[in-house]
Amino acid sequence: KIVGYIMDDGEVEDVDVQSNGIDYKDHQLLRITPKTKKQVRILQELKNSEPDDVKFWTLPAKDKITDLLVSPGILSDVKEYLRQKKINYLILISDLQRVIKSQNPRMPKERRQDLYSNQGHTMTWKRYHRYDDIMGYLDYLAEKFPTLVEVQEIGSSFEGRALKILKVSTGANKNGEPKPSIWIDAGMHAREWISTAVATYIINQLVEKNANYTRLLDLTDWIIMPVANPDGYEFTHTNDRLWRKTRSTHESDSDDGDETRQATGILSMISHYTKWFFGSCEGVDPNRNFNIHWGEDKVGGASTDPCHDTYAGPSPFSEPETRAIANYIMRHKDTIKTYLTLHSYSQMLLVPWGFTRERPADFSHLMDIATKAKQAIAKVSGTEYRVGPAAELLYPTTGSSDDWAKAKAGIKHAYTMELRDRGAYGFLLPASQIVPTARETWAGVRVIARMAALAP
Ligand code: ARG
Numbered sequence: 097k098i099v100g101y102i103m104d105d106g107e108v109e110d111v112d113v114q115s116n117g118i119d120y121k122d123h124q125l126l127r128i129t130p131k132t133k134k135q136v137r138i139l140q141e142l143k144n145s146e147p148d149d150v151k152f153w154t155l156p157a158k159d160k161i162t163d164l165l166v167s168p169g170i171l172s173d174v175k176e177y178l179r180q181k182k183i184n185y186l187i188l189i190s191d192l193q194r195v196i197k198s199q200n201p202r203m204p205k206e207r208r209q210d211l212y213s214n215q216g217h218t219m220t221w222k223r224y225h226r227y228d229d230i231m232g233y234l235d236y237l238a239e240k241f242p243t244l245v246e247v248q249e250i251g252s253s254f255e256g257r258a259l260k261i262l263k264v265s266t267g268a269n270k271n272g273e274p275k276p277s278i279w280i281d282a283g284m285h286a287r288e289w290i291s292t293a294v295a296t297y298i299i300n301q302l303v304e305k306n307a308n309y310t311r312l313l314d315l316t317d318w319i320i321m322p323v324a325n326p327d328g329y330e331f332t333h334t335n336d337r338l339w340r341k342t343r344s345t346h347e348s349d350s351d352d353g354d355e356t357r358q359a360t361g362i363l364s365m366i367s368h369y370t371k372w373f374f375g376s377c378e379g380v381d382p383n384r385n386f387n388i389h390w391g392e393d394k395v396g397g398a399s400t401d402p403c404h405d406t407y408a409g410p411s412p413f414s415e416p417e418t419r420a421i422a423n424y425i426m427r428h429k430d431t432i433k434t435y436l437t438l439h440s441y442s443q444m445l446l447v448p449w450g451f452t453r454e455r456p457a458d459f460s461h462l463m464d465i466a467t468k469a470k471q472a473i474a475k476v477s478g479t480e481y482r483v484g485p486a487a488e489l490l491y492p493t494t495g496s497s498d499d500w501a502k503a504k505a506g507i508k509h510a511y512t513m514e515l516r517d518r519g520a521y522g523f524l525l526p527a528s529q530i531v532p533t534a535r536e537t538w539a540g541v542r543v544i545a546r547m548a549a550l551a552p
């Protein structure tokens with residue numbers, strides 16, 4: 097039996113300023129729950145007219161929570177406008193930069209050196225780590241647990257970073273056949289740091305504490321990709337904490353005529369169009385870039401505008417990151433029984449479909465597993481999840497990975513998990529919540545993995 101290093105939990109470290117390129121001083125996060133279709137339309141217009149100054153953290157939908165980040169320049173105008181339209185709002189965060197500064201404890205050089213000499217890698221679950229720390233941890237595990245772990249490069253990102261997965265397997269089953277496996281990816285959206293931290297925690301549990309999970313490892317193999325969008329992830333550490341997409345550049349080839357922009361700020365409109373016209377808006381939303389009802393505008397939820405956060409890309413699988421995932425999954429679709437993608441935030445366990453409000457034939461089976469996972473999550477420390485079909489519970493989208501995995505790769509159990517929280521910090525979940533979030537998520541993930549592996 098392989099029993100490994102147990103991570104220490106003892107110490108407290110200094111919290112320090114994390115400096116990022118873009119300063120979000122006095123940017124406010126507002127929460128609106130549109131009550132009518134008309135209010136939804138008003139929010140959508142606001143979204144289209146002020147793409148640079150109003151960022152929607154969750155998309156507007158009737159009776160659904162909509163969180164939007166407003167820049168200080170137009171804050172009073174937006175608030176006045178909402179009052180005029182009789183739309184109520186709450187201020188969730190009054191100065192975003194303050195939250196960014198205190199979110200992630202910094203790691204001094206000497207501390208990194210200490211960690212490296214003491215444990216052979218620089219990972220902890222007390223802070224959000226850079227891409228190099230995480231990849232170093234994967235490589236460390238592959239070397240330390242050669243019979244249990246395999247690290248594989250499945251492609252490289254637009255900027256040339258390795259796209260790595262880690263496989264955990266205790267070998268063939270009793271009959272000498274390969275076991276079913278569960279795929280988990282995280283960090284597809286760059287700013288959703290908690291998803292990546294949770295994925296590395298799951299890896300830590302499965303590998304370094306494998307003795308606790310022998311029955312689970314008898315049932316299923318694991319394939320985990322903790323940083324699905326490394327360029328974006330690094331960009332959130334160095335330039336813009338709120339970056340979501342990949343970092344690719346594409347020729348400006350969209351003739352985006354159908355979007356209405358009634359900009360109140362003429363300067364911001366000019367700057368936006370300039371960027372758009374010269375094709376200088378980077379990045380594609382990987383979760384709109386999969387080849388499943390890609391770009392169908394009657395479904396909605398994806399943008400044809402390269403400057404938007406939900407830009408679907410110039411073509412399906414235009415991104416090396418989504419291509420690498422799809423190619424790998426397609427090559428292993430006969431053994432992958434579960435596809436799980438980790439996102440944040442909202443505390444939801446989403447079941448297909450996202451591209452339609454119709455339900456897959458095995459919907460109740462998928463819901464049954466999700467409901468049991470939700471209960472397991474709540475049992476850990478009371479965190480409440482909601483469970484339901486993505487298009488209904490959240491909003492419809494095209495080109496999303498869960499839908500692609502189920503419809504195109506034929507992976508029966510396809511889920512999206514939106515981790516903590518419900519908007520108190522949103523994407524800026526403090527590092528102190530990594531371990532509690534990871535513990536409850538791991539409880540839910542184990543239920544999904546076990547029930548899916550046992551399903552006929
Ligand atoms: N927050 C995720 C996104 O917007 C959720 C995707 C859920 N899945 C879906 N098929 N709609 O990308």
Ligand code: ZN
Nearest residue numbers: 285288439440
């Ligand atoms: Zn996401």
